[in-house]
Amino acid sequence: MxxxxxxxxxxxxxxxxxxxxxxxxxxxxxxxxxxxAKITEKAVEPWDISVFYDGTNLPEGSGTVEAGQNPYDAKCAMCHGAFGEGAEGYPKMAGDPMPAFIKSLKQGLDGVGNRGVNNAWGHAPTLFDMIKRHMPFYAPGTMGVDESYAVTCYVLNLGGIVPMDFTCSDKTLADVDMPARDYYVTDTRPDVDNERCMSDCYDYDPKVVGAVVTGVSE
Amino acid sequence: MSETTLDQTPQSDAREGVASSDRRKFLRKSVALAASGAAAAAAGNAYAGDVKLETVTEPLKPGATRNILGRGVVSVPYGMPSKFEKHVVRRNVSWLTADTVASISFTPWQDLNGIITPNGLHFERHHAGAVDVDPETHQLVIHGMVDKPMVFSMEDLKRMPSHTAIHFLECPANGAMEWRGVQMDSMQFTHGMMACSEWTGVKLTDLMEYVGVDPKSTWLYAEGTDGSALQRSIPMEGAKDQFGEPIPADQCDMYKDAMIAYAQNGEALRPENGYPIRFLLPGCEANMSIKWLRRIKFVDKPLVTYQETRHYIEPLPDGTIRQFSLVNETNSVINYPCPDNQMKGKGAYEIRGIAWSGRGKIAHVDVSVDGGKNWQEAELVQPVMSKCVTKFKLPFEWNGDEHLIMSRATDETGYVQPTLMQLRNVRGTNSIYHKNSIQAWKIEKTGEVKNVQIENF
Structure with a gap:
């Protein structure tokens, strides 16, 4: 054109x-x-690091659970906990197992503090993408491909998703059975239907609930 | 002599006459609001009678600035607000996030009187901190399912046909701390994860035409060049999720308003807002308006990134996890009075506030002063624009009684801003994102204004 x-x-x-x-x-x-200017896809490759949920664009490489322990302990555990339990206000790697997580949802409790790769992550390839792209937090994007596969594998093992002898690679990651995968449903809001009532919208005295419980002090 | 009494000093009989004439008109409107329902009148909202004005008798003094020379031009080359406005700043909530680089700050809407957020007050949301990107070397790549993959310099983008529009950006976590109950004692923290600016840049659809996007492409994704290299998938016509389920049509239309923005309120973007360029996706949660934009790729499926599978999701009480909840639905709030702007004695006030919708224009804003039993339509202040903050106002005569005041916006699709109870019934009490429910403030007899929630509302 x-x-x-x-x-x-x-x-x-x-x-x-x-x-x-x-x-x-x-x-x-x-x-x-x-x-x-026109650019070739080859020239874009160094920037084209995005991995799809189905494993498309995973780079060639691999890493085992065992190989992930040292880099995880050195670069990740201080924020995410030695066992993936979270630390210093940073996210857990492993939250409640799926049945307990769903039970808390049904009680109306999202519990963001309870989210982990084992209950709120649909596809293992994008866990690799996140780790390779954004981690470790203080030096983002500085881990190599094999190291990122190894840390991904270690985190998946912390979540009880892959066994100790598992090898994560561009060949295996897409087939990892993520516990939360089939729970995702695409948004179809509006999910509420208020009406534009103008007068006598209810017939009792409004009761105020909840004083400010935390507030902000400056 | 206090400033308050100075403001009330009558300058002449003539002025007094005008004032009282205006006042009569004002009162008629106020009475209309008060009488909009029998319950409201019973609650004692009818006009309470003249408030006795003080009389100033002490002769006026010249004023501290009257007999000196002021500052010369360019003494402040980039102008700053008055030293008396130092409290009007972005603020953060220290306990909300583990650090300030993956965090958020809040716009002080309680101190703003228009629809435009000054650039230094636009809320900030970073995932790995704000970075300084050199426009001389920065490039934007557009590739994937296109006839010709291309790379653009910042100057290239400025040569292209420009597009200018005023749109709000809102973090989906706006109001998040109020799901379980009342928590924040300032309007800045209940509604400050939103800002509204005039944006100028290149329309995404113009660039799509130039690179020749394959009609089979149903998604695109945008990516930044900060430490998080933040990336989000954006649906187009025919988009399906990872299970093959269609993305609702209204969400697949949002990209048509998108632009690659290089200017904000007339000047270059601020570093905290993505300098030199950001993606701008009006109507959608603001994390999709990727800052420090470096790459756009046209594809035929979503990435389902960390942001889309772990972070910006809504686990629901029905046991499912809602994904791709992209649109910011209709919202509104009264910013005068509010917990930051308390009552200063009985008599005349104007209730003012802001309303916005990610689905289009605001059609109506209704105001209640009796806890949502009775409502009156407020005046919308022009301009009223799509996916843009709209200001509303309504006269109010305060006679010293307690009031529960609130606003409720309706957008041009007919969607009416919900109550918190309606949202909780669907999403639980401990949700995080997209809390757009009606906000109540309580005016105490003392004039104090408090953040409250109302049972079963």
């Missing part, structure tokens, strides 16, 4: 100018003429 867009303004003005018998040079017919 070379001529992609001709603005109405451009056309109209050009037609007017031609009626006067003048040159149309400089009046843009293509609003993007000469802007930007």
């Amino acid at each position: 070379s001529k992609l867009k001709t603005s109405k303004f451009g056309l109209g003005l050009a037609a007017g100018v031609m009626a006067l018998g003048l040159s149309t040079a400089g009046i843009a017919a293509d609003e993007f003429n000469g802007i930007g």
Whole structure:
């Protein structure tokens, strides 16, 4: 596609100018003429690090649970806990097992503090993506591919998802059976239907509940 | 002499006459509000009679600035607010996050009087801290299912047809701390994860036409160049989730308003808001408006990233986990009075507030002063624009009684802002995101204004 867009303004003005018998040079017919550069997908590759839920674009490499222990203890445990229990206000790696997590949901308790890879993560390949891209938190994106596979594997093992002898790789990660996978449902809000009542909307005295329990002190 | 009594000093009989004429009109409106239901009148909201004004007799003094020279031009090359406005700043809540680099700050809407958020007050949400990206070397790549993958410099983007629009951005966690009960004692913290700016940039659809996006592409994703390299999947027509279920059509339309923004309120983006460029996806939760944007890829399925499977999700009481809850639904709040703006004596006030919807324009805002039993439609202040903050106002005569005041917005799709009880019935009491319920403030007899929730409302 070379001529992609001709603005109405451009056309109209050009037609007017031609009626006067003048040159149309400089009046843009293509609003993007000469802007930007083409790039090959090969040239984009170093930036194209995104991994899909189904494992598409996982880089070649591998790491075992065992190989993940040292880097996890050195780079991750101070925030996420030696056993994935979380620390210093940072997220857990392993929360309640799925049945207990679902039970707490049914009681109306999301419990973000209870989320882990074993109850609120649908697909193992994007766990690798997160770790390779964003971790360790204080030096994001500095772990190698094999190291990231190993840490991914260690975290999956902390969540009881893969056995001690498992090897995480671009060949195996997509098939890891994540406990939460089938619980996800795409949003279809609105999920409530209030009406625009204007008068006598209820017939009792409103009862105020809840004083400020925490507040913010400056 | 206090400033209050100065403000009330009559300058002349003529002015007094105008004032009282205006006042009569004002009172008629106020009475209308009070009388909008019998219950409200019974609650004692009818006009309480003239409030006795003080009389100033001491001669006025010249004032501290009257006989000196002020500062010269460019003494402050980039202007700053008055030193008397130092309290109008972004704030954070220290216990909310483990650190300040993966954290959020709040816009002080209680001190703002328009629809535009000044750039220094736009809330911040970083996942790995704000970074300084050099526009001379920064590049934007657009690739994937396109005829020609391309790379653009910042100057390239500025040569293209520009697009300007005013839109709000809102973190889906706005109001999150109030799900279980009343928690925050300031409007800044109940509603400050939202800001509204004029944005200028290049329309995504223009760029799509230029690179020639394959019609089979049903998703795109955008990615930043900060430490988190934050990435979000954005649906287009025909998008399906990872299970093959269709994404609702209204969400698949949101990208049509998207732009690659380089200017905010006329100046370059601030570093905290993505300088030199950010993705801007009006109407959707603001984490999708990727800051420090480096790459857009057109694809045919969602990534289901960390943000989409672990972070911005809503586990529900029905035992499912809601994903791709992208749209910020209709919301509103009264910012005057509010816990930060208390009553200053009996008499005339104007109730003012802000309303916004990710699905389009605000159609109505109704105000109640009796806990939601009776409502009156407020005046919408022009302009009223799509996916933009709309200001509303309504005169109010306070006679010193207790009141439960609240606002309720309806957007152009007919969606009416819900009560907290309605949300809790569907999403539980311990949810996090997309809490857009009606906010009540209680005016005490003392004039104090408190954040409250109302039972079964």
